Amino acid sequence: MATVHHPALPAVTDYPTKSSHANELDEARRLFLEELASPEADWEQQGEREGVQLWSKADPNDPYAVPTVKGVTTVEGVSAAAFLGGVIQLPGMRKLWDARFQDGHMLARYDRTTFAFYTVMKGMSWIVYPRSICGAQMNVEPEDGDPQGERMVIQTSVDEPEWAPEQKGQTRATLTLSGWQLKPDGDNLMVTYIVKIALNGSMPMPMVTMVATETPLCTGRARDVFREYGHAPxxxxxxxxxxxxxxxxxxxxxxxxxxxxxxxxxxxxxxxxxxxxxxxxxxxxxxxxxxxxxxxxxxxxxxxxxxxxxxxxxxxxxxxxxxxxxxxxxxxxxxxx
Missing domain, CATH: 2.60.120 (Jelly Rolls)
Incomplete structure (x- = not known):
């Protein structure tokens, strides 16, 4: 079986260049902005837990699918740039706030803020295989580079069969959207995280429910990691x-x-x-x-x-x-x- 591409130097030869997945990323960004702007009545409130406001939105075409989920929290005393670059993005930091995250790396880097990636999420005991994702990410920064300005992180699944073939013992998930909005609010930061994912393969309904609950709580756990450890460089x-x-x-x-x-x-x-x-x-x-x-x-x-x-x-x-x-x-x- 072919292995997953893991380059030590992932920058493409014509760096900086437009991502080969620009269309997919543009569509994911459009969807993220649409979900951010959607009225509260479109979401089902799931209450507050660990200081995170939780919402979900069922898939009208598949009642057994993982719903689209949203988590919103406030992080005190941090800039959007520091939270994005030093808490959310680095795999070593993500392992502190995302219990399901196993590992990840770049497949190709198109410029400083856009790249293709491969990640593996842990399985759930022997019942559920680990899930892999082949995706693309772009970070949206203020045009003037203001460290206090609003930032977004957009991820979506892409097809790279040569770089990231499916691996034995894993199930390939489909990430329609993973989006972070980091919006300054005085000295604090309002963090909104929206995820729409199809886990694919067989998964008991209680575990689907658990994923739907745990995923948006990552906002609060990332907040807590910053409170305890600060941010990485x-x-x-x-x-x-x-x-x-x-x-x-x-x-x-x-x-x-x-x-x-x-x-x-x-x-x-x-x-x-x-x-x-x-x-x-x-x-x-x-x-x-x-x-x-x-x-x-x-x-x-x-x-x-x-x-x-x-x-x-x-x-x-x-x-x-x-x-x-x-x-x-x-x-x-x-x-x-």
């Missing part, structure tokens, strides 16, 4: 600056230990990128000086001939390119006490 283009001529490859954050504890979590972040011939380009890596790295960070650069990094010791690393055609890895770890 994330890439930021300075407000008003042009997109740099750099091939962004991957960002990763270390997996949590079996029993999550900030004292034993390695908290290692890696940003891999490829420099172009245009030297002097720069971007920022923002880290959390309040919680995640209260004692500061230790930075290592693999590929020093390609870039250098400066640290303001207040939560911002500035990465500047020096020469072209070099694969650079910036590694951020806690500063030894």
């Amino acid at each position: 994330y890439v930021r283009i300075p407000r008003g600056a042009a997109e740099p001529a750099i091939k962004f490859q991957t960002e990763s954050f270390s997996d949590p230990p079996a029993l999550p504890s900030l004292n034993t979590h390695p908290r290692e972040y890696r940003c891999i990128f490829t420099t172009t011939e245009k030297a002097g380009e720069s971007f920022e890596i923002v880290y959390d000086r309040r919680r995640m790295y209260a004692d500061g960070v230790r930075v290592e650069v693999e590929g020093e001939e390609g870039a250098e990094v400066s640290d303001d010791d207040e939560g911002v690393l500035t990465v500047t390119t020096k020469s072209g055609g070099v694969n650079v890895t910036v590694i951020v770890r806690p500063r030894p006490q």
